[in-house]
Amino acid sequence: MNLEAYQNVLDEVRLDSDRAYLSLQLPIDGYDIDEQKIFSYFQKAQGSRYWFRSKDDRYNTVGIEYLESIKRDKYSSKALAIQKSTLYDKIQKVPLEEGMKSSLNLFGGTRFDDKDTSDEWNDFTMVEFHFPKWQFDLVNKELFYSVPLADVEMSTILGTITGELKNIAAVEAKEFEAPQINMEKDIFPEEWKSLVDHAVSVLDDTEFRKVVLARQRLLTFKSTIDPLFLLKRLNDETGTYTIYYEKGKSLFVSKSPEKLFDVQGDTLRTNAIAGSSERTGDVEKDEMQKSFLLNDEKNRYEHELVRESIVSDLEPFTDWVEFGPEPNILENRYIYHLHTPIKAELSDDSGIFELLDAIHPTPAVGGMPKDRARQYIMEEEYGTRGLYAAPIGLIHEDNESEFVVAIRSMLLHANSATLFAGCGIVKGSSSEKEFEETRVKFTPMLNVLGVENR
Numbered sequence: 482m483n484l485e486a487y488q489n490v491l492d493e494v495r496l497d498s499d500r501a502y503l504s505l506q507l508p509i510d511g512y513d514i515d516e517q518k519i520f521s522y523f524q525k526a527q528g529s530r531y532w533f534r535s536k537d538d539r540y541n542t543v544g545i546e547y548l549e550s551i552k553r554d555k556y557s558s559k560a561l562a563i564q565k566s567t568l569y570d571k572i573q574k575v576p577l578e579e580g581m582k583s584s585l586n587l588f589g590g591t592r593f594d595d596k597d598t599s600d601e602w603n604d605f606t607m608v609e610f611h612f613p614k615w616q617f618d619l620v621n622k623e624l625f626y627s628v629p630l631a632d633v634e635m636s637t638i639l640g641t642i643t644g645e646l647k648n649i650a651a652v653e654a655k656e657f658e659a660p661q662i663n664m665e666k667d668i669f670p671e672e673w674k675s676l677v678d679h680a681v682s683v684l685d686d687t688e689f690r691k692v693v694l695a696r697q698r699l700l701t702f703k704s705t706i707d708p709l710f711l712l713k714r715l716n717d718e719t720g721t722y723t724i725y726y727e728k729g730k731s732l733f734v735s736k737s738p739e740k741l742f743d744v745q746g747d748t749l750r751t752n753a754i755a756g757s758s759e760r761t762g763d764v765e766k767d768e769m770q771k772s773f774l775l776n777d778e779k780n781r782y783e784h785e786l787v788r789e790s791i792v793s794d795l796e797p798f799t800d801w802v803e804f805g806p807e808p809n810i811l812e813n814r815y816i817y818h819l820h821t822p823i824k825a826e827l828s829d830d831s832g833i834f835e836l837l838d839a840i841h842p843t844p845a846v847g848g849m850p851k852d853r854a855r856q857y858i859m860e861e862e863y864g865t866r867g868l869y870a871a872p873i874g875l876i877h878e879d880n881e882s883e884f885v886v887a888i889r890s891m892l893l894h895a896n897s898a899t900l901f902a903g904c905g906i907v908k909g910s911s912s913e914k915e916f917e918e919t920r921v922k923f924t925p926m927l928n929v930l931g932v933e934n935r
């Protein structure tokens with residue numbers, strides 16, 4: 482970090498009064514900083530912080546103190562694209578070194594659907610994307626420090642930033658105890674099995690082929706759950722996405738294995754992930770679980786519906802889609818899935834918000850046909866999904882982006898956690914087996930909470 486050179490850059494900057502914010506980009510590789518230290522240091526910003534890490538570590542980004550957000554009560558691709566470019570137009574961006582690799586992103590997403598939510602999701606607007614004061618890129622070791630133009634003091638801003646960075650680097654790691662459980666219960670387990678039976682009775686091979694039904698498990702604890710404990714636990718499972726998203730008094734957490742899509746240049750990458758079997762930890766049994774999954778007719782059917790739907794949803798955006806003829810196995814720590822990678826070359830005018838609208842919800846979390854399944858879920862499923870199974874991710878000014886399907890997730894308030902898990906129901910599904918499958922799917926979040934699955 483060459484402070485003198487940075488100050489020279491700043492001395493040349495003319496603040497543009499048509500903008501609302503100044504955003505400085507600088508390297509932070511000289512500081513020993515990680516997400517634990519950042520959250521520990523910025524405790525006062527609780528309720529306005531996020532951490533997003535891709536499953537392949539392409540992105541590992543922490544945002545602190547939402548300065549401004551794009552928000553909508555109804556999803557509209559056009560309006561969102563305008564709001565996004567209006568927001569970026571308000572920002573005067575100043576890189577302090579040449580050739581830096583990161584770019585300023587917005588973090589957020591949309592709720593699963595626009596069903597009226599009960600109070601538990603009130604902190605989250607239907608669609609929202611946040612622009613934070615501090616954006617730490619922990620992959621490229623860079624920082625975006627953004628402030629309202631009116632607050633900018635060019636002669637002291639560098640000193641302020643480096644002072645804060647030193648303080649963050651000096652934070653000492655703490656040991657945390659797992660919170661003690663007060664109560665743990667499945668919400669309406671028998672009613673859920675009856676709903677699965679009902680779905681099986683209305684599903685067929687043509688008109689209504691698949692619906693994904695989710696259920697919830699509620700845990701309460703003897704004390705408030707410390708965010709730093711959760712952040713630490715989130716590192717325990719690798720190979721999945723990490724979403725830690727605070728908004729007001731709510732916290733949403735996900736360790737999803739499922740990418741909705743990512744876009745780099747003209748290339749879109751996505752995948753079909755559907756069809757599941759438990760990973761037991763016993764080598765011999767697990768080989769059997771995998772070969773069962775690859776050969777089981779019901780799981781293959783569930784999977785093919787997802788692949789078919791994604792490929793057809795992409796058609797308006799591309800002339801060229803590529804995918805393998807046979808699914809492979811995606812190995813997560815607690816569960817195996819059938820998995821088909823899909824790649825497409827996007828046409829020039831493909832908008833990210835249009836893509837999001839077209840692909841979400843895939844039949845891995847909705848069903849087939851999509852509208853019929855969505856309607857069934859809204860009318861019949863207990864409670865509201867909110868951000869469960871919703872698209873959440875990062876988007877850049879040039880539309881480079883990565884979105885996750887936020888399954889294996891939970892919503893936390895003070896000392897309670899509501900866990901969500903769903904599974905694909907097709908003609909012939911068994912409610913007992915699906916109940917067991919959703920039980921297994923609670924494990925990643927229970928692990929984050931330091932609780933054993935029962």
Ligand SMILES: C=C(O[C@H]1C=CC=C(C(=O)O)[C@@H]1O)C(=O)O
Pocket residue numbers: 693695739754755756757818844845846870888889901902903904905922
């Ligand atoms: C809806 C969930 O999982 C989906 C993703 C992968 C496999 C699935 C399945 O086999 O049913 C589900 O479609 C969930 O974990 O809540």
